[in-house]
Amino acid sequence: MKTNSTLKCILFTLITIFSLSFTAVNAQCVAPAMVWKNAVLTSGTAGQPGAAYKFPSVTPGVDAMVYLQSLVGGATLTSIDDNTYGYSAAWQPVVKTPAVIGISTSYASFRIEFKDSATGANHTFPCFQLSFIDVDGDNVGVQEFVAAKNADSVTVSNTTLLGLTWLSGNLVQATGPILNFTGIDTSAWNTNINYRYSNTDKVLEVRIGSITALAFTPQDRFTSAFFQQITMGSSSLLPVKYASFDAVANDNKVTLKWITEDEVNNDHFEVERSFDGVNFTTIGLVLDGFANGNRKTYMFKDNAAELQTKTVVYYRLKQIDNNGKAVYTNKLVVRLQAKAGVTMQVSPNPFVQDLNMQFTATANGTAHINIISITGQKMVTKQASVSKGLNTLQVNGLTNLAPGMYTVQLIIDGVIISNQKIIKN
Structure with missing residues (x-):
């Protein structure tokens, strides 16, 4: 919509109501x-x-x-x-x-x-x-x-x-x-x-x-x-509200997991993949997930042979509602082969309360540490600036995390660098 020749209007409304439900x-x-x-x-x-x-x-x-x-x-x-x-x-x-x-x-x-x-x-x-x-x-x-x-x-x-x-x-x-x-x-x-x-x-x-x-x-x-x-x-x-959307790479195979909190008129999901971050193609359909209360957990495994020759791959979800309308998630960037000069050590493992992550980075940047449950739910996230060379991050206060197996994920500047299995006692 034009307003003053090149100008455009958007209406932005805030409203009050009177209900606790x-x-x-x-x-x-x-x-x-x-x-x-x-x-x-x-x-x-x-x-x-x-x-x-x-x-x-x-x-x-x-x-x-x-x-x-x-x-x-x-x-x-x-x-x-x-x-x-x-x-x-x-x-x-x-x-x-x-x-x-x-x-x-x-x-x-x-x-x-x-x-x-x-x-x-x-x-x-x-x-x-x-x-x-x-x-x-x-x-x-x-x-x-x-x-x-x-x-x-x-x-x-x-x-x-x-x-x-x-x-x-x-x-x-x-x-x-x-x-x-x-x-x-x-x-x-x-x-x-x-x-x-x-x-x-x-x-x-x-x-x-x-x-x-x-x-x-x-x-x-x-x-x-x-x-x-x-x-x-x-x-x-909007048919779906997401609680999480994550990917874990192992031996150049990728497992995608996502959890929805609310679904209205949702029909199915299409999983799309790209090797350049721009051109995406559909690689699979996911019709339903595993219900857990109001949430649903979905999973898709990408075992395509062409992943063996790639270093980085991009994924996104295309959610289709009952009327055929589509909504896209953000893109996930997954590094399939170890990035030169980047390694991560996690200790102690098993752990009770605190985790220490030590890793090297090839350049300054921003790191995210995610602790992900076996159902794909992101339980803990920590963000920190990292410097070229050796870095140490701590995640404390994990006493209330339920005992079991988790994945600790290292992401640097939006690229998944490492995934390691950890056990909470």
Whole structure:
């Protein structure tokens, strides 16, 4: 959707409700009509990461704080609230594409918190909804995308044009088409997405950004965040909410495991593989998993002969609902052959309370240590910066971990380097 020539509107809604039941909450949500005006910079430098802005009295007795957490991929924040177009009562930030022409992904990352106007204490809403409207493109080479973290549920239109991807950190991203939809119209359901939250005072991360093609015109992208209840016609719940998605390599064979927490109208999964991280092909179908309460555990083993000659392989899941719509997970990167200069030693094994991981790294980077159960559930995660050479990480306080066999997994800069079996006594 265009606003000012190259500008574009997205509607972003937060709503309150009055129920303690999770399922009943969503049915009874009634949004207050918030008024976002007169933003004040309270700390930091305007338009720069670390800047904090207050929107006073968005509802009686409640202020909204917006924190600019980061600017990624060359994005810049032109304005925290532009009211020259769109809705004067809406929050309308303007995020600019990179100035350098070329294929890229860029975005501004925000955190939103609600505060009591009198005391400054965080204000918890029993429920609210975050609705992005008209996520589209510029008809040439720009696609807008939005993402929100830790939503209880996500809904899109049955005729949606958005591509949905489940990113690490429980972020659900919606990417619009290159096609531009003119006007600011909350009934343009095929480019809308709703994120629902309950019993919280914040959204930990909201991303507003663009994916650019090889050729495009650098431009401001206009976002209209209108805080009131918007009903989406012909909507449907995102069919699956994931608890985990992991891969373990052994002798150049890969076992994929994933656990779902909620499923609505889920039909099946397709497992897709790539050797370049770009071009994926379907290598198998998984129709059902093993139920455990509200959760289901799924597994797929990739024993293809071509893995024997590869060093790195990429996987993702394509979830298909009963209506044929597809949603993709984030990509997993698995190193099949040991990375030169990287080894890991785990002690003690068996262990009772604490684990020590010692490994060498060929360069500075970021390491993740995951402890994964035999059902594929990620039980513990630790992140740390690593330096070239010998590194030691400790995972403490594992007394409450149930006795049994686990896999400890080392990931450096997104690549699975090592998996080792460990035993908890």
